[in-house]
Amino acid sequence: MFNKITSFVTTALVVSGVALAAPRSTNLEARAEQASPNIQVCTGAVGVGCITIPISSPSCISFTQGLSFLNKEVSSAVVPGGFVCTFFEQSGCLSAQGGADAVVLQGGSWNFITGVSGTASTVNFNDLSSSFICSPV
Template identity: 65%
Template sequence: MALNYSYKLKSLIAVLGLAQLALAGPTLSVRHTDASPNVNVCTGAVGVGCILVPVSSDSCINFTGGLSFLNKEVSVAVIPDGLACTFFSQFGCLSAPGGFDEVVLTGGTWSFFDVPGANSDVNFNDLSSSFICTPV
């Protein structure tokens, strides 16, 4: 008899545990271990004065603190496929009306001497103070 009671008790605990998981609903999540993508930003040609900057979606990165050597010095950026990164001449990922002080770059290697601007290709070399990336 004790064996039957023990079996029923374990079954009840298992059912209650499953019910608790079901009630958790949207708060139950699976943690992904995917690393953040990195943008390679350089003060010279690729491989010269470069640093890999980890980016997360829609987070502004200012060239201050440990990145201050990049402020108004960026000449090349290598952007992973699947990202669009906007580089700004101001801190805080801010732009003047008209967007003439920013450039939007998608996946690839870009020389800032000739990048797509608001109306035509522009020389954005040594102008960047911040950038932000979003998935495309």
């Protein structure tokens, strides 16, 4: 009788432990994604020559500093949902042409060669970016 009770209790604990473990890991992964969103910036099409950069809103990321290999080389980007990122031709997230030298991208995959949203129209922004800044929508 004692062995049957011990076996039952052990089985119940194992089953409940498995049931509780799965949702916890899913919640932790979701929280980690929310806590540290990332943008993917690529020197080719999406998935080619890419680097993942954490977004620390609203901080400017200049490619003339530690990311100089990206300066004037960006061809695509993947912006996380819920964020808007502005890419600038100038470093320091500055516009020298009243915004005509910048593009604004909302969450999604963007190909700079085929065109992205400029201030007046869709523009080819391939190999022009020197900096970007992102913020939540």
